[in-house]
Amino acid sequence: MKTTALIIEFLVSGLLILFAVFSLFLSFKTEETLSILNIIIETYSEVLKSSIFALVFMAFAYSVGVVSEQFARSLFEWRLNQIKNKRLRVFKDSYARNINATGDLFFDHGSMRFYVLQNGNSLYEEISGQISRLRLVRVLFVTMLLVAIAVIWQLLSEPSALMALLLLVLIALLFVNGNAINRRFERYCRAIERSYLLLKLSPQDTQDTEPANKS
Numbered sequence: 001m002k003t004t005a006l007i008i009e010f011l012v013s014g015l016l017i018l019f020a021v022f023s024l025f026l027s028f029k030t031e032e033t034l035s036i037l038n039i040i041i042e043t044y045s046e047v048l049k050s051s052i053f054a055l056v057f058m059a060f061a062y063s064v065g066v067v068s069e070q071f072a073r074s075l076f077e078w079r080l081n082q083i084k085n086k087r088l089r090v091f092k093d094s095y096a097r098n099i100n101a102t103g104d105l106f107f108d109h110g111s112m113r114f115y116v117l118q119n120g121n122s123l124y125e126e127i128s129g130q131i132s133r134l135r136l137v138r139v140l141f142v143t144m145l146l147v148a149i150a151v152i153w154q155l156l157s158e159p160s161a162l163m164a165l166l167l168l169v170l171i172a173l174l175f176v177n178g179n180a181i182n183r184r185f186e187r188y189c190r191a192i193e194r195s196y197l198l199l200k201l202s203p204q205d206t207q208d209t210e211p212a213n214k215s
Helices: 004-027 031-043 045-049 051-094 109-119 119-158 161-201
Strands: none
Touching: 004 109, 004 119, 051 109, 051 119, 051 161, 109 119, 109 161, 119 161
């Protein structure tokens, strides 16, 4: 089930990026490129309708989704590291001194996440859910960024009020999406800390505990 959900996530991400790339391609359109595109469609129309082409396209979209997710993650890695460092200071000051009796503690989110994965499968579901949401919002940001570039190029070549309005809407959505990514980083870190603390405070009682607050 988890593998299927992961495949769907990467497939959706790939389709979003391909849509954005196609929009970017159309913004650079010339008579020559459009004629080439028409020739390709007319020549391979039967192939494009075949089930084999659909399978190949889905595989290609999945591959694009994997690559684009890696790119989107590296794009925001600096911000995630900032939030991790901020959260770790809070974790040390607010929680660590209260559970020193339970043994050595980890003070990095990577080690805490691995600890939860090894010792509390049900608690790790919340962390996994936050990772899935992060993938989608990051790829959506890259998609909107590419579409915004396409709109800007279209405005430079053929100015219009509609394109200008669309650009303003996209810029606003990019800010909203950027803020959503920031909040998702916070929730991701809190999910790791909360699950880790539950295991350290009561390791036996939390093995089969369902995680709370998955939103």
